[in-house]
Amino acid sequence: MRQLEEKILKDGKVLEGGxxxxxxxxxxxxxxxxxxxxxxxxxDHYKDAGVTKILTVEASGIPxxxxxxDIFSVNLLIAKKHKSLNISNNVYFSKxxxxxxxxxxxxxVSKEYLHSGERVLIVxxxxxxxxxxxxxxxxxxxxxxxxxxISCAIEKSFQSGHDLLVKEGIDVFSLxxxxxxxxxxxxxxx
Amino acid sequence: MRQLEEKILKDGKVLEGGxxxxxxxxxxxxxxxxxxxxxxxxxDHYKDAGVTKILTVEASGIPxxxxxxDIFSVNLLIAKKHKSLNISNNVYFSKxxxxxxxxxxxxxVSKEYLHSGERVLIVxxxxxxxxxxxxxxxxxxxxxxxxxxISCAIEKSFQSGHDLLVKEGIDVFSLxxxxxxxxxxxxxxx
Numbered sequence: 001m002r003q004l005e006e007k008i009l010k011d012g013k014v015l016e017g018g019x020x021x022x023x024x025x026x027x028x029x030x031x032x033x034x035x036x037x038x039x040x041x042x043x044d045h046y047k048d049a050g051v052t053k054i055l056t057v058e059a060s061g062i063p064x065x066x067x068x069x070d071i072f073s074v075n076l077l078i079a080k081k082h083k084s085l086n087i088s089n090n091v092y093f094s095k096x097x098x099x100x101x102x103x104x105x106x107x108x109v110s111k112e113y114l115h116s117g118e119r120v121l122i123v124x125x126x127x128x129x130x131x132x133x134x135x136x137x138x139x140x141x142x143x144x145x146x147x148x149x150i151s152c153a154i155e156k157s158f159q160s161g162h163d164l165l166v167k168e169g170i171d172v173f174s175l176x177x178x179x180x181x182x183x184x185x186x187x188x189x190x
Numbered sequence: 191m192r193q194l195e196e197k198i199l200k201d202g203k204v205l206e207g208g209x210x211x212x213x214x215x216x217x218x219x220x221x222x223x224x225x226x227x228x229x230x231x232x233x234d235h236y237k238d239a240g241v242t243k244i245l246t247v248e249a250s251g252i253p254x255x256x257x258x259x260d261i262f263s264v265n266l267l268i269a270k271k272h273k274s275l276n277i278s279n280n281v282y283f284s285k286x287x288x289x290x291x292x293x294x295x296x297x298x299v300s301k302e303y304l305h306s307g308e309r310v311l312i313v314x315x316x317x318x319x320x321x322x323x324x325x326x327x328x329x330x331x332x333x334x335x336x337x338x339x340i341s342c343a344i345e346k347s348f349q350s351g352h353d354l355l356v357k358e359g360i361d362v363f364s365l366x367x368x369x370x371x372x373x374x375x376x377x378x379x380x
Contacts, residue, residue: 023300029265029266029302030267032260032265032266036260058248058249059252059268060268062249062253063252066257070223070226073223075219076222078218078219078220
């Protein structure tokens with residue numbers, strides 16, 4: 001999505017360690033009017049997929065996921081993140097290693113809110129190594145539901161997440177795909 | 191707001207320790223269509239207050255805050271929560287004790303995104319002892335900005351938060367105000 005690419009070039013900063021800082025419009029300060037445009041693109045891509053629920057994981061994907069759920073007129077389900085497994089039998093969970101925080105988290109959703117046969121669209125702000133996405137797909141499948149796709153605002157296409165998810169049979173749709181980045185340059189997938 | 195009161199009576203569960211579980215529409219599964227109605231009520235209350243920014247703290251207030259920011263056509267700012275103070279000079283921060291998690295957290299926002307003269311509406315899902323709200327008010331004032339109000343979906347009016355915030359001169363607007371609750375009964379402020 002050209003507008004998002006332009007916004008990343010204008011407002012994004014590449015920090016040491018391969019971190020792309022876009023906290024002036026995406027995940028600290030949130031430009032909600034702009035995110036609505038992203039949400040509309042997500043809708044346009046999956047509008048015929050029979051989506052019955054949007055799934056994200058706390059916290060930074062929630063604004064975009066909320067706006068996507070609004071356009072689809074379906075409920076949003078927010079997976080909770082925990083450091084340890086101290087959980088009732090009443091949840092689906094998956095283990096996810098966070099490279100940003102260098103630790104393993106448990107992500108979980110209540111079995112009450114995810115059912116067999118549902119068609120679930122996963123939405124997040126970033127896709128990099130795909131760990132969070134794979135964990136969410138795992139949870140959706142545990143419930144007997146169908147992961148109809150994963151849509152992210154920004155994909156680091158030079159990391160493995162996109163390909164791993166495609167291998168899992170997932171329709172991955174990222175609004176901006178970064179081919180390479182360094183402190184001096186940032187290039188998108190054509 | 192009568193519709194919210196009815197929803198709490200129908201779907202809410204009071205757990206041990208004074209916890210009101212409303213995770214089937216507010217903070218785990220999120221009924222976005224219903225939250226839009228709440229957001230509209232918030233807008234109606236503060237529409238003449240000259241709001242320039244919505245502020246919330248991660249994570250469970252984000253869906254409502256996103257929808258409120260959308261109606262006001264202003265940016266949303268999401269305060270980050272940290273367990274320890276390992277922070278640059280470039281942030282405003284405040285210490286907040288969480289009774290739910292029995293620990294002190296630091297909440298913070300980047301100085302880049304909160305400026306003198308801004309008129310900030312704080313939005314969250316719950317108001318109980320008011321610690322998070324007071325911390326956010328503190329941050330807004332550190333920036334030289336004006337906290338025009340605090341709006342929450344559900345207020346536990348039998349706890350001290352509402353009065354503490356009113357004493358700080360804040361316009362508190364809660365959409366449902368719980369006077370008392372136990373496992374067998376739940377009563378709203380008339």
